[in-house]
Amino acid sequence: MKAVKRWSIGNLGDIPVSFPGARHRAPPARRRVWIIMVLSLISMFFITAYMYPHHSKRACYMISSRGCKALADWLPPSLREFSDDEIAARVVIREILSSSPVIRKNSKVAFMFLTPGTLPFERLWDRFFQGHEGKFSVYIHASKERPVHYSRYFVNREIRSDEVVWGRISMVDAERRLLANALRDTSNQQFVLLSDSCVPLRSFEYIYNYLMHSNLSYVDCFDDPGQHGAGRHMNHMLPEIPKKDFRKGAQWFTMKRQHAVATMADSLYYSKFRDYCGPGIENNKNCIADEHYLPTFFHMLDPGGISNWTVTQVDWSERKWHPKTYMPEDITPELLNNLTSTDTLVHVTSVGVGEEIWMPCMWNGIKRPCYLFGRKFHPDTLDKLLDLFSNYTRSVTWNL
Ligand SMILES: *[C@@H]1O[C@H](CO)[C@@H](O)[C@H](O)[C@H]1NC(C)=O
Ligand SMILES: *[C@@H]1O[C@H](CO)[C@@H](O)[C@H](O)[C@H]1NC(C)=O
Ligand SMILES: *[C@@H]1O[C@H](CO)[C@@H](O)[C@H](O)[C@H]1NC(C)=O
Ligand SMILES: *[C@@H]1O[C@H](CO)[C@@H](O)[C@H](O)[C@H]1NC(C)=O
Numbered sequence: 072m073k074a075v076k077r078w079s080i081g082n083l084g085d086i087p088v089s090f091p092g093a094r095h096r097a098p099p100a101r102r103r104v105w106i107i108m109v110l111s112l113i114s115m116f117f118i119t120a121y122m123y124p125h126h127s128k129r130a131c132y133m134i135s136s137r138g139c140k141a142l143a144d145w146l147p148p149s150l151r152e153f154s155d156d157e158i159a160a161r162v163v164i165r166e167i168l169s170s171s172p173v174i175r176k177n178s179k180v181a182f183m184f185l186t187p188g189t190l191p192f193e194r195l196w197d198r199f200f201q202g203h204e205g206k207f208s209v210y211i212h213a214s215k216e217r218p219v220h221y222s223r224y225f226v227n228r229e230i231r232s233d234e235v236v237w238g239r240i241s242m243v244d245a246e247r248r249l250l251a252n253a254l255r256d257t258s259n260q261q262f263v264l265l266s267d268s269c270v271p272l273r274s275f276e277y278i279y280n281y282l283m284h285s286n287l288s289y290v291d292c293f294d295d296p297g298q299h300g301a302g303r304h305m306n307h308m309l310p311e312i313p314k315k316d317f318r319k320g321a322q323w324f325t326m327k328r329q330h331a332v333a334t335m336a337d338s339l340y341y342s343k344f345r346d347y348c349g350p351g352i353e354n355n356k357n358c359i360a361d362e363h364y365l366p367t368f369f370h371m372l373d374p375g376g377i378s379n380w381t382v383t384q385v386d387w388s389e390r391k392w393h394p395k396t397y398m399p400e401d402i403t404p405e406l407l408n409n410l411t412s413t414d415t416l417v418h419v420t421s422v423g424v425g426e427e428i429w430m431p432c433m434w435n436g437i438k439r440p441c442y443l444f445g446r447k448f449h450p451d452t453l454d455k456l457l458d459l460f461s462n463y464t465r466s467v468t469w470n471l
Contacts, residue, residue: 157311160339164372167333174283178260180207181253185235185245186267187215190225191450195270197222198460203275210253212245240345242322242361247341250331262326263444268396269323269383270448270456272411274464278443281382285435288330291320291381292366293428297421303358307347311339312367320366323383323446330369330376340368380416380432384442387419396447402455407463416441 153161184190190211200207200222209228211218214235220226230252235245246264253259261282271278282289295301304317326334341364348358369377386395397406418428432441448456 183249293418299421318366
């Protein structure tokens with residue numbers, strides 16, 4: 072009696088299908104209907120299991136725990152169950168992000184300067200801040216020497232600081248130190264990280280409104296599948312930080328208060344970068360903590376809450392290890408006009424000769440100029456920038 076017949080079915084392999092009581096063999100047409108029905112049921116089962124892995128795992132374990140091991144292994148690894156630490160981190164951060172921003176008349180922007188010592192553009196910043204007292208606060212992390220000040224807005228604004236080594240976790244630590252100090256003032260609602268070579272490209276009102284009336288934090292973030300992107304991911308970061316979520320971006324951010332608090336609250340993801348992102352780990356991949364920690368952290372925990380680009384312009388067009396430094400002869404109304412009118416932006420990956428990813432700069436759904444600040448200005452450009460300041464910032468009235 073041939074109650075069991077083996078049907079060879081594509082890549083599912085051989086599945087025995089039995090027809091009970093097959094004394095009267097079903098005619099070929101009816102048999103085909105059966106096969107199709109059984110096949111549909113099997114594929115529906117696998118599709119459902121794949122789409123709802125947690126449910127199917129749970130349901131499966133209720134029936135047989137041994138047979139489920141195979142199912143669990145087959146399901147996508149990204150949908151593994153979180154550890155206690157991850158569940159705790161995610162619930163705390165979600166709670167922080169669920170509070171809505173409170174923008175009041177006395178809300179301030181915190182300008183946080185990361186510098187070795189004296190800030191060469193203090194006089195330009197002084198011009199920028201004039202007349203806007205009460206709407207901003209200044210914090211300085213001077214990692215090498217005590218700065219000499221040229222502006223009353225900068226006097227006594229240093230926080231206790233520590234040594235900073237470029238590309239190491241000490242850079243991230245300095246950023247966190249600035250954030251923590253700036254968060255102590257509850258009227259600070261926006262937090263801007265700047266370097267000693269940064270200059271304002273816009274008037275104070277423009278920058279204040281751009282940041283205050285936006286729900287996003289301007290954190291740079293993109294996927295670089297090449298050796299200077301995903302290639303710097305360390306196996307030690309697994310399983311909390313999968314390679315597919317590893318991101319890159321320039322460190323110069325602006326953050327709304329909730330994101331600043333969330334950054335302070337994180338120790339789980341931070342510790343992965345502290346311990347495993349640096350030189351000499353895993354075949355000497357050169358992981359640069361400040362280029363990867365925040366982009367990866369926000370990509371994993373609040374991807375929709377960040378812009379994915381930075382409002383601090385820098386010129387990478389020379390494609391060197393460091394960006395171009397603007398010299399006095401470069402400072403012309405034309406250059407400043409170019410920098411302030413750019414409204415699309417490019418991320419250059421380390422794939423091939425530098426594959427480019429272009430994106431428009433969207434501010435609350437409207438295409439807007441990308442940049443509020445410029446970076447890598449030589450100290451000797453100060454006088455020219457002061458001369459041109461009122462011209463290049465006279466800008467466009469702001470329509471909200
Ligand atoms: C930023 O990129 C992520 C994907 O990485 C995306 O989900 C998010 O919507 C983007 N943010 C904005 C404001 O478009
Ligand atoms: C300004 O932008 C134009 C058009 O992209 C370019 O041709 C020109 O060289 C730029 N000038 C400066 C000074 O960057
Ligand atoms: C920003 O968020 C607030 C509160 O969630 C919302 O009312 C507002 O419409 C948002 N604004 C934009 C431009 O998305
Ligand atoms: C001001 O800038 C514009 C271009 O943005 C330029 O044409 C003009 O000459 C500048 N004025 C002065 C006084 O530099």
